[in-house]
Amino acid sequence: MLQQYTKIMVAVDGSSEAELAFKKAVNVANRNDAELVLAHVIDTRAFQTVSSFDGMLAEQATEMAKQTLADYETYAKDHGVKHLTQVIEYGSPKPIIAKEIPEDHKVDLIMLGATGLNAVERLFIGSVSEYVIRNASCDVLVVRTDLENKIPEDTKE
Template sequence: MLQQYQRIMVAVDGSSESELAFKKAVNVAQRNDSELVLAHVIDTRAFQTVSSFDGMLAEQATEMAKQTLKDYEDYARKHQVTAVKTVIEYGSPKPIIAKQLPEDHDIDLIMIGATGLNAVERIFIGSVSEYVIRHAGCDVLVVRTDLENKLPEKDHTKA
């Protein structure tokens, strides 16, 4: 009997890496007739550097996340994924994606984009995908390629 995933979560953050993961997650959810959970975590640590916390920043981030998730949900539904749920959480993305959301939503597969960090950034802060691989209690699929299983063109202007 083939493994069939019931609830697939894909973490999206607006990066090209998460876009690849999202599109592949739609295909996997369609083939498995699974529920697709689209998750976005607003990293509240970014707001701690602002001396007087500006509620407008968090509100703007939330509105942008809602619109992005709505666009992703529409795309998934157009591609015959009937059960789609969107989730916005606030806090540190690593534990939320690896532990909290999978437990809260009974996730059996997490799909996540490969890190967009360079080698120095990975040394100092570590990637979310690396953390999720190490700490998740379910299967994790790290997506590196597009729908044709080709590596995306590299932007050579990045470090």
């Protein structure tokens, strides 16, 4: 019997790398007849440096996330995904993507885009994908290529 995934989570943040992962996740969900969990984490640490923070930035970030997830949901359903869940969480993306959402939603595959960080940025802050690979308790697939398995022109050096 072939191994099948039942719940596939794809972490999306609006980046081109996340979009590649999303499109591949749609295909994998269809091949496995799996539920697709669209996850977006609003990094609240970014708001801590704003001295006049009054909730307006968080509201704007939430509205943008809702619209992004709605667009992704439309694409997924138009491309045959039958079961889809949207998740918006607040906090540090690394543990939320690696542990919290997968445990809460019984995810058995996490798909995410490869980091856009350079070597120096990875040294100081580390990438989400590296953290998820090391800490997730389910399978993790880091997507680097488009639907034709080619590196997109805009990411080539």
